[in-house]
Amino acid sequence: DTAVSQTPKYLVTQMGNDKSIKCEQNLGHDTMYWYKQDSKKFLKIMFSYNNKELIINETVPNRFSPKSPDKAHLNLHINSLELGDSAVYFCASSLESDGVSGYTFGSGTRLTVV
C-alpha cells in the first residue's frame, strides 16, 4: 500500500524519558512534515523537510529534534519528555516543496507522558 506510515501508534512513557517516533512514506514525495495535535484537536506544524533539508522549524522546544536520513523518512526524537508533550503527532508528506497538491497524513502517534 502506498502511504505514510508512523510507528508506534501509541506511546506511553514517563516524564524525563527520551523517545522517538518514526515516519516513512513510499509515495515518492519530496517534502515531509511533523504536526502536533493537542487535546483540543488544534493542529500545529512543527517541522518540514524537503529532500532531507530542514525548511520549516516552528517555535518548538529544542528537546524536539527531527532527523531525515533520506527523503522517504522523517523521524522525530524527543528528549526529556514533559507532561505537556502529551498529544497526537502526525507525520505528513507532499509531492512538491510548497505542498500545493495537498498533504498525505499518517494515522498519528498518540503520545502520553505520565
Add this chain to the structure above:
Amino acid sequence: AQSVTQPDIHITVSEGASLELRCNYSYGATPYLFWYVQSPGQGLQLLLKYFSGDTLVQGIKGFEAEFKRSQSSFNLRKPSVHWSDAAEYFCAVGPFGNEKLTFGTGTRLTIIP
C-alpha cells in the same frame, strides 16, 4: 499571516439531512484552500481542494465546497449525510512557498438517526 476560522465547534445533523460547514480564511493573495476529514483515531484525509478556476469544487464522499472571494469563505457542503460522515472536519489554507498548511480548529460533526 494566513489564518483560518471555523466558527462552529460542533454540529449535529440528522442522517439524510443536508450539511454545511463554515470556513473563513485570511490570506494576502489568492489562497489554496483545503478540507480534510479526521475519523476517530485516524489521520487526516483530503476531501477536496481549491486552487483556481471553477469556484465550486467536488470532492470525495459526495462533498463539495464553494470558494467565495467576496466573503473570504470556503464552506463545505453535502446534500445528504450518512452516519459514516461523523468525524472532525478541518479547513486549511496555504501553503505557498515556504509557508505551511495552516489549519482551522476543526468542526466536530455528529450524526443522529
